[in-house]
Amino acid sequence: MVLSFLFLSGVALLLLQTTLLSFLPEWFGRPNLLFLFIVFLGTYLDIYKGAVLTLVFGLIMDIFSGVFLGLHPVIFLVLFFILQFLSRHLTINESIYQIPLVALSYLFTASSIFIFTSILTPENWLYWAWGNEILQALILSMICIPFFNLFHWLTTVFDSNSKKANNHFRRQKTGNRYRKQ
């Protein structure tokens, strides 16, 4: 149930991004919602469900973006596993850390695409535009908290096994995660 909901949500975000948001002027910035969704999957979902969804979205992204098949699945999955690792060892699920986390994740993804593409086609010049990258990182950082809260709430509502529903507006506290059980 939750997997189907998340899959449909991801597709809807991709649709929104390729149609409605592409009408926004370039200087205004067009938020990369699917990327934000991947970060959400990496921090909130368990490793198996999250990895499967991330792989599927990477494959779909390949159809609608770029020229190299396989580029997005690899980069999205690497990002997903890094976020999984971080969420187990650091308190990144707390909202205060989500802003730098999203910005750094975006810069990691952008630089990975840049490096991979430069390696795959060394004869082509790919342009790193700091202005666009910083604008995108800024937009994503600004919208990440309401976005994560919304999807966290929706996920818990759709997940019949979860008991955490309706707590989405509360600041998440992780407790003493370092205490041995």
Next chain:
Amino acid sequence: MRKKNKRVRQIKLFVFFSLLLTLLIILIVSTVGRQEFNAPHKLALEIIGTAQYGMTWITKSVKNGWRNYTLLVNVREENVRLREELQKHKAANNKYREAAATNIRLTKLLAIKEAIPTPTLTAEIIGMDPSQWFKTMIIDRGSNDGVQIGMPVITVEGAVGQVTNTSPNYAKILLATDPNSALDGLVQTTRVQGIIKGGGSVFHMEYVLKNNEVLKGDRIITSGLGGVFPKGVPIGTVSKVEKSGRGMFQKIEIEPAADFSQLEHLIIVMRKDPLAK
């Protein structure tokens, strides 16, 4: 208990690295081989492309509705008493203006269609590339309409790009402004040839020797040599020429003839044997 935990951790680590390795292999195999879509890719493009088509239609309707609404607000501010009458005139005026603009656009389309000897097909854009790194778009024509990989895409202003992938009803276009795109071009006046490569929002003309004369303002057209684009399609105008620095070649920047931010209707040149595979 501890031993069991250790084993579980080892299995997870193994699964993680196996997955990573598999994906790296997928990447390498897919990039070394051909870049064509397989059946699942085509199916996904068909399904999501249909949704994109619907979404674009809704977006355009909302946009038109919003435009009409803002016009109405302006009219109301200007003259409240004559609002209804003015609204009617405005609406009629808009309708005529839109009809006239469409007429001009279609006349231009017809003119260019007649100018190009090979059969052409018009297409509408239904989706843009969601990433900032690549310049591609999805159109509402596919292999059922006869669209094939490598076919050139133009507008009334000039060259736009090339078809890179198709599904039965949709196709993906690599824009000429993408860094992975290249086409043969020449300076219209001096006939100096070069390779036009995408540079984000502009083009770069490469492999033009320093002793060749290229000036700011020169018009660049397709040479027809690559076998992809027909000869004489406008590419753009030279905006910058740099001869200083090392190397044999000049650095030439070209302002595109087509306005890539305002693309709406495209023309696909249906060449029988597109070469750019």
